[in-house]
Amino acid sequence: MASLTTAGSTTAASTGTAPNISLRGIGKSYSGVSVLRDVDLNIGAGEVHSLVGENGAGKSTLLKILGGAVRADHGTLSFDGEQAAISGPRDAIRHGVSLISQEGALVPAMTVLENVFLGRWSNRFGLARRRADRARFDELIDVTGFAVDPQARVDRLPMGTRQQVEILRALARGATVLAMDEPTAVLTEHEKENLLGLIRRLAAGGTTVILVSHFLDEVLAVADRVTVLRDGALVITDDASQLTPTTLVRHMVGREIDVLHAEPAPVQPDAPVRLAARGLRRGLVDGVDLSVRAGEIVGIAGLVGSGRSETLRLLFGADRASGGVVELDGETLTRLTPRKAMAAGIALVPESRKEEGLVMVRSVRENVALASLAGRRYGPFVRPAAERTSVDDVSRTVDIRAAQPAAAVETLSGGNQQKALFAKWLLREPRVLLIDEPTRGVDVAAKTQIHRLVVELARNGMAVVVVSSEIEEVLGLSHRVLVLRQGRVVGEFPRGAPREDVMAAAFGHA
Known part of the structure; x- marks a missing residue:
């Protein structure tokens, strides 16, 4: 060279x-x-x-x-x-x-x-x-x-x-x-x-x-x-x-695109509470209460160190809570682990796709298929035809643009890597989707696509919790916004709340 x-x-x-x-x-x-x-x-x-x-x-x-x-x-x-x-x-x-x-x-x-x-x-x-x-x-x-x-x-x-x-x-x-x-x-x-x-x-x-x-x-x-x-x-x-x-x-x-946040559909008045947590605590998290209804997008805002990401990890069982309960459709999930959370219908899109979400040296198809292999196994073997069909379908849904499914995921742009991470979990058809930094490191066009995907998932009945460092992203996507400070929920704001009010709560000036 x-x-x-x-x-x-x-x-x-x-x-x-x-x-x-x-x-x-x-x-x-x-x-x-x-x-x-x-x-x-x-x-x-x-x-x-x-x-x-x-x-x-x-x-x-x-x-x-x-x-x-x-x-x-x-x-x-x-x-x-x-x-x-x-x-x-x-x-x-x-x-x-x-x-x-x-x-x-x-x-x-x-x-x-x-x-x-x-x-x-x-x-x-x-x-x-x-x-x-x-x-x-x-x-x-x-x-x-x-x-x-x-x-x-x-x-x-x-x-x-x-x-x-x-x-x-x-x-x-x-x-x-x-x-x-x-x-x-x-x-x-x-x-x-x-x-x-x-x-x-x-x-x-x-x-x-x-x-x-x-x-x-x-x-x-x-x-x-x-x-x-x-x-x-x-x-x-x-x-x-x-x-x-x-x-x-x-x-x-090379063209005009709409860079505004997609508007979430109203939550049905009789929508049941899909996910609930009461008194959740461990480390930075100090007694968090929250609830999310089917079809609702709840945003979590707060400063670094407020316990945002840690709350999602507790809801998914990636960290074991020292106190509190997590309920899915009214049933308590005891001794929660990621395996139990996945079996119950909870998925987590983590903050770092490279460190926690994707196997960068493996192919796009392998990464997308990873979380749902059990559904396509025949004894100890995976049915390749079923895997190809499933992966190709969900890849089209989220619009992954790769030279070929066999390409290593590390060769994709940041936006397409993030879409692959979403696709991996959507193959499991979860009831609850926890998303930590949904559009970190992606361009404006991919960000718009991801926002529309999240809104569409909620419109189809999924309960969604979104954590983002971008206050505009939280406010633009969510039906409600919870503000964390020092591991506690210190404020709740409806859609359309002024940005300044949310920031004031995060800094402790509300």
Whole structure:
């Protein structure tokens, strides 16, 4: 595989100033499928430049090429007019570029401080100087305004805080270019506002920020210029002030689409309570009561650490409750486990599709079929014809777009991976669907499809519980919204409630 063209000697990291970046003719293919096609792009020093497009448009691949995580098949990359060879992350860092990816690159068993200065600890005569590192850490905290415990282990931190650690590490490396892939996808509203403010401050100080995001309002609020990619090709680059969410969507998908939330059907007045919990508790969850009727969508809002995801895990039996009861159609589910929950008709779409939902190296068909194998077994064998028919039918229902069902699910875009996760559970025809972050990391078109799918499932009588960090998503999808704070339900709001009221309850200002 060819690398990018040979390097010059001057680096942005050595001068402490952000470079002007030029990409010319960048191309990349996987297994014969082109994901980037001769992309030309200029990024000015000290600007916030956003890349937008549908899943699979090539945004993340372009960012990874710049950050050294992926090598281009052809094309050139230049910093301040000098061509550079970027064959790995070390080369990118040498030029002042630090990649902050969706997947993260922290060492889970190490502390925040150890991760921030990994490979760059202060030392004298080969001995680490932790006091000096702590002083440097405190300086970074002053710059960013983050509240992160330097001695906390990373694997015990919520996703939003891990994102902050990634940013601290990039700044500790002296990065003058931050290449950020969906940096706000795991953050609460308050954390998003803080991060966008930090991006503006960094850019004002001369740092270049290249931002990939599916949140179009966020893009237009913070970016100086926006580049739209579609099917691996550059469609347009324009000043953010000249664009709107509607025009961006039109450039992204090549047509007009309705980006509004689908309207849920009214719940039937005599609809029975399908799922109920009383006094549910364990860890962060401290006595949660909730009920969901057949055909109803109940949203759960709250800050990171409020117990949102933990509540869903208790309802599914993924964690064993230390107190309280869960009832399905009036019957108590004792000693609940995922196996018992599935047998009773409860399904959980987890927060992380890569870590908890899908087997990334296996095929689309195998992943979709995984949760319902027992229904297609004949003795110890699976009936392949029945499996193909079932998987193909549900894949069409949720509109999974894959080159072929035998393709590994890791080759799909984020939106199609998320659809595969929904399809996996829909094959079981559950009575209750618990959804944690239904559209995290998916583009606007896939988000619209998933929202319509959730509304249609409820219309057909399914009881749905939705957890989302996007307050607009919770409000747009739900018939009712419960707000959690410190593991307790502190507010309940009907459809149409003001966003400000819900946020005030989450922050404890209601």
